Amino acid sequence: MNKNNFFELSFDELENFFTNLGFPRYRARQVFSWIYKNNVYDFKQMSNLSLDLRELLNSSFDLSFPKIQNLVESVDNSLKFLFNLGEDNFIETVFIKHRNRNTVCVSSQIGCPVGCMMCSTGKIGFKRNLKVSEIVLQVLAVESFVKSKMGKIDNLVFMGMGEPMLNFDNVIKAIKILSDKNGKSFSPRRVVISTSGFVDGIKKLKAVNLPIKLAVSLHATTNELRSKLIPINKTFNIDELIKASEEYALASKRRVTFEYVLMESINDSDQDIIRLKDLLKGLHAHVNLVKYNQSLSDVKIKTNIHRIKLFEKMLNNFGIKTTIRFSKGEDINGACGQLALLTELSSSLDDEL
Template structure:
């Protein structure tokens, strides 16, 4: 007989319903939130602002978090990669990056695996299992904050650039953003939250209307449909013309710059001609291009990184079109925590990963 999975204290509606049914006052929910998000208690029993009987009742019906921290790997550059297990035994990863000035950014996951299947990304080789819940998304941040509390630190910046396509899991992601922004919970400002998408056009419009203050990053990676479709199958559903029209509407409406991610694949998308195409595509837009060196082992076996000289030449050409363009520093490559390297194919994840590997064996790699 399978044991029923308890809800977590991060599920506000479930907690509120429980407290109401128990005849408790509404302020009890605020006390629980204070203990969980700000005081960072590790167990329900540690919420000492609650009466003992209520603590015991909560402990019988709820767990503190729907995620368990299974592993914490430390890179030589100070980057941490965290492996989490959900209550139904799926595995996801998050990455904590330390920038100059001790600015901490946490890269979090929104799905178990990813259905988008970009050819240069290891997460796509996992296949896709399911969306993460709102509680599982914010649970990643909560666990990392607990670790950082030991040194008096907290996560100050969030990027939805881990496993999964955030805008496919739109409702849970946006509910998580609301919790992250809540001053009584995480208190992270909207301008310190970035949502990255492969280009889910209808949801970009929804994001623009629901929360125009968060940052938007777009995984572009090619300046024309022919190449983008080869390396990003999502382009079949949302070609560049429709994507760029929506992004122009987004910037006109929000007056916010969009970050365009462009992974540098040697011999694939890094030619001077393509740099000129990219500059032409983005000239006149509120745009900032991030060139990302390809990280080994992330995609098809025969993919390789562009040379440093080729990346710098590409940057120079794009900048010549008055488009800001920077080369992104690579974090955590030695622990497979860098961009495109997140993938967990063990445990329950292995089922979806095996299906994806069978699919890939009949596909032709990008050439």
């Protein structure tokens, strides 16, 4: 008998499972609590359930975690997990340790179809969207691994492999499962969804009516340049993107973060500062300036540290809240734009993995 993956189920769907079989509705709350609050991933250990019910659940649902194929630790204590999803499908997930919080950088797709110039993930191509369970289990598996030493996960950022807006329904369902008050009760305010610029996805996110923080990969101040860096700009240009982002900020009451990777002699001119000011002045926006990560790119690009500091100073002087974000995990290819499944770029997996 094939089992269903438990981590595909929302709380309401689990309630329906029990009531359809004639069980009281509260059984769903008990089971959801065991798994998402108490981190018990074995039905046989759920002591307030009858033995018969435990056996039914055990025969109906799979609670297994994905295999950790490889794990690499950075000098800054970041961890990059390579998860084996079976059938030669792999994803990377990054744990980031900050002084006062723990963050998991979650993947939403295997590979990515967008093809941004500064991102390594797109170089491996696109295989498929992740299932709801494959998104949820990244968080649970990482937390289970780090909790005893590092503590619980505080923040989720959908900045891993893939474009979250192209797997919108599964991403949102996973967030709702993790934030359900009957389980982990993760606050949507501590969730960030990053997009390369899919305006229709931003509009859908607005309609969901959750206080999720939106991050937008901007990286250019003209459509000509941005279309070269981020091909989706040919469909949704900068003006459309800024307009949709501000509408989302007003609806969610959350500032939108605009990510801007500085690339020397490409997008770091004085004119870029002025254009960026003109684009964002008066909006509910925050700018993250990011150093370019060379990663796997053959194009030799640098970030001029003096320019990045000038951008920060000038934009703040213009009244646009701006910070320099120093990426974690750069030495393990776990930083911004570096997730690329290096194992898949080789002819075959190493025997020891």
